[in-house]
Amino acid sequence: MLTKTKSYSRGFRLVDSGYYAPDFQRLRVLQSLIELDFxxxxxxxxxxxxxxxxxxxLNRFAKAYLGRSVYELLQDRIYRxxxxxxxxxxxxxKEISELLSFSDLxxxxxxxxxRNGQTAKVYRKGFKT
Known part of the structure; x- marks a missing residue:
């Protein structure tokens, strides 16, 4: 006779274990460095x-996993x-351009x-309705 084994409703997930693949860890480090210094x-x-x-x-790594160079990732973060x-x-x-370390307006x-197809002034006016 077969006995039933206890089934767990919550399965094991890698996220639960705290383990991240080395390449994923490198991506997280790169992301955090860009986030801190952009x-x-x-x-x-x-x-x-x-x-x-x-x-x-580093560029080869970023392009392989994210499809973008480190420069493009950095520019994307600045744009966001x-x-x-x-x-x-x-x-x-002008203050925004200075906050983002642009040399001039x-x-x-x-x-x-x-990047946007319209000037920052026109873009901003679209949100002030």
Whole structure:
């Protein structure tokens, strides 16, 4: 006769164990470094040094797992912050460009328009209805 074994309603998951694959850990480290330094540090060489690898190897790694270079990841994070500040802060566009470490307002405006298709001023007006 077969005996029933006790079944557990909650199965084992890797998330529960606290274990993360080494590549996933590296991605988390890269993400956290970008998150901490994106406003002040635009040199991807610094990220490579902090992670103990070369720029080439770090870019190859990022492209393999995320489909983007470290520079593109950094630019994406800066862009997301610019969008957030334009939507939710009372800072002027010039102050936002300074907060994001742009050398001058015209450069920030060109950079933003290249990514968004509209100027920061027009983008912000779309949220003030």
């Amino acid at each position: 406003r002040y540090n635009r040199d991807i060489n610094v990220y490579a040094v902090k992670m103990g690898t070369s720029i080439h190897a 912050e610019a969008l957030y500040l334009l939507q939710h802060s009372r800072h002027t566009i 015209p450069y920030f405006s060109r950079w933003f328009k290249q």
